[in-house]
Amino acid sequence: MEMDRQDTAVDLLVIGGGINGAGIARDAAGRGLSVILCEQADLASATSSSSSKLIHGGLRYLEQYEFRLVREALAEREVLLRIAPHIIWPMRFVLPHNRLLRPAWMIRLGLFLYDHIGGRRSLPGTRSLDFRTDRAEGAPLKPELARGFAYSDCWVEDSRLVVLNAMDARARGAEILPRTRCVEARREGDRWTARLKDLATGAERVVTARILVNAAGPWVERFLHGIAGQKGSAHMRLVKGSHIVVPRLYEGDHAYILQNTDRRVIFAIPYEHRFTLIGTTDIPFQGDASDVRIDPEETAYLCAAVNRYFRTEIGPQDVVRSYSGVRPLYDDDSAANPSTVTRDYVFDLSGDAGEAPLLSIYGGKITTYRRLAEHAMDKLAGFIPGLAPSWTATAPLPGGDMPDARFDPFAAAFKARRPWLPAAVAQRLCRLYGTMAEEIVGAAASLQDMGADFGGGLYEREAAWLVEREWARTADDILWRRTKLGLHVPAEGAERLADWLAQRLGGSKSLAQAS
Structure with a gap:
């Protein structure tokens, strides 16, 4: 050439x-x-913005004897909690026991291994649940589900x-x-x-x-x-995974892991305060990975999995958003089922x-x-002769440089210094940007100082930061990848954001709207 x-x-x-x-x-x-x-x-x-947004060992991988992978992932969970305490935080997972799918002893054994093979842990361990007395976890579930288990993993803002x-x-x-x-x-x-x-x-x-x-x-x-x-x-073996978002199914900050009849598991996770995220599917994929979307059969599959467990039943008409991604998995020709590919x-x-x-x-x-x-x-x-040693296990990611990697004291102090900033907006800024939120707000002393209001808690100062510091160029970059405000900003606000981007970047509005 x-x-x-x-x-x-x-x-x-x-x-x-x-x-x-x-x-x-x-x-x-x-x-x-x-x-x-x-x-x-x-x-x-x-793929990296289309995950289930979990930092986890992968409980189900124990059934596939992927012990090294689970051990490494659980150890990494501890590392990532320390270096990114703003975008990663602990979450409790409730596993209702369905005796027709897996015996209780098998689940207890798996959770015992999950608690112990990853080394040092900062998260609470497993405990058994009686849904007649553990009402917070049992109330959303169908009455025939009497018992279950709770264990810990973590949420991550993946993109x-x-x-x-x-x-x-x-x-x-x-x-x-x-x-x-x-x-x-x-x-x-x-x-x-x-x-x-x-x-x-x-x-x-x-x-x-x-x-x-x-x-x-x-x-x-x-x-x-x-x-x-x-x-x-x-x-490589390409596998499509799809998720749906529905109005919130239950109260509480805990998630559910649901055993499905095909021996897969489905997660139901609190999402953006007012919603529940449900996923994922595992389907062989062929085609253009840049044009991937959920099929009606996948939506029906996820709804059916939820409806086996929850009192509140859902259908396709309840889905407010969906997304799909293609997982580029290594193919060793040993697994016929996409769910068992390593x-x-x-x-x-x-x-x-x-x-x-x-x-x-x-x-x-x-x-x-x-x-x-x-x-x-x-x-x-x-x-690379003389390559320097590894270093990333202890170096905080941008915004994660909080004393003792403790998020709550940092967020409380940030809010106390800015009583004029709505609490929900302040909390979101702390979560997404950590200590960088100080720079985003800067010398602003009122909401008017934050610039144009696009709705949903998005102000011009934040949008400008995302353009100048985080490579955002389109409304989708800001509303769906840098934040999840696409679920909260009204359509009129998204239009004004696209206009603002086009004016700021000197391009067309259509380009500023594109994904």
Whole structure:
């Protein structure tokens, strides 16, 4: 390919702006490497914003004997709680016992292992529930469900986790390029030469890199075989997972994990105060991963699972929002059922002696992204003499630098200093931005100082921060990925936000509305 040789030279070029790519970029930049990350759409625009939004060990993986994966995930749960206490917090899960599906002894054994195989834990352990006396947990359930169990895991603002990793990577010297596609890549001896195209302007640039990391998620094989022109030894299996959002089904901050008749589990989780998030499905997927949406059969499946357990029954007419994502799982040809395909990650490293390496990432789950990034750097250490040691286990993500990683005292002090700010708005700012909320509000001393009011608690100062500091360019970037305010901002407010973005960024309103 003919290219301009006025290029940028870096140690690492990362393809893909999901959680794995952002995590690797952060880790590498923090070790002193020069890094460029390019993402063809917005950060976290695909799989990483379409999860069940949980940091968890994966209780059901114990049935598949994935003990190492569960152990690593539970240990990571503790790490992530410490480094991101604003966007990750503990949540209790209630598991109603259905004796027709799994015997109680099996569940007790699984929960005992879950409590103990992850090492040090800061969360409450498992306890048995009698729904006749444990009314808060039992009241929403059908009367024939008499007993159950409660255990602990964590919630995460998934797309914000990606953005915070990208922000920290940038602060440590990485260049982050959303809406930029790698259109060509070729190995030239001990370097990769790649052509990157800015999809907004059409401008192109050439980058040379010592190492190429393929973290393109569902597009890993397309990039590997097509753009990079390599064969690779691993294979991918794409599985679609869909979720629905319905008006709140019950009171309380706890979630439910529901055993389904196909031996899968379905989560029902408090969501954005007024809603319940229900998911997920597991369906083999073929097609374009950039155009994925829920099927009517999936909606019916999720509603039926909820209706087996809850007094309040739901149907498709109750769904206020749905979303779907494609999980790029490693395919070892051993699992016929998509639900039993491993969620562990696999690396495919290519490059003979003297050749620039290409590392492709298959699989993984959001809980173990940081360990995946560490392992990726371990895998590449032989190509980087004098590579600095790992560091991410103790370094807070942006906004997470609170004393003793304690969120509640920080949020209380933030609110006390700003009695003019509505409590719900202040709490949300603390949750999404942590200590960065101080900078967002700045010297504002009244709601008028926060600028234009788009409704739903979104003000101009926050929108401006998201544009200037977090790469937001469209209303969807702000309303669905940087925040979940799309469930709260009225349609008229979203229109005004798109107008404001178009004026601020100098583009058209249609582009400012696009996802």
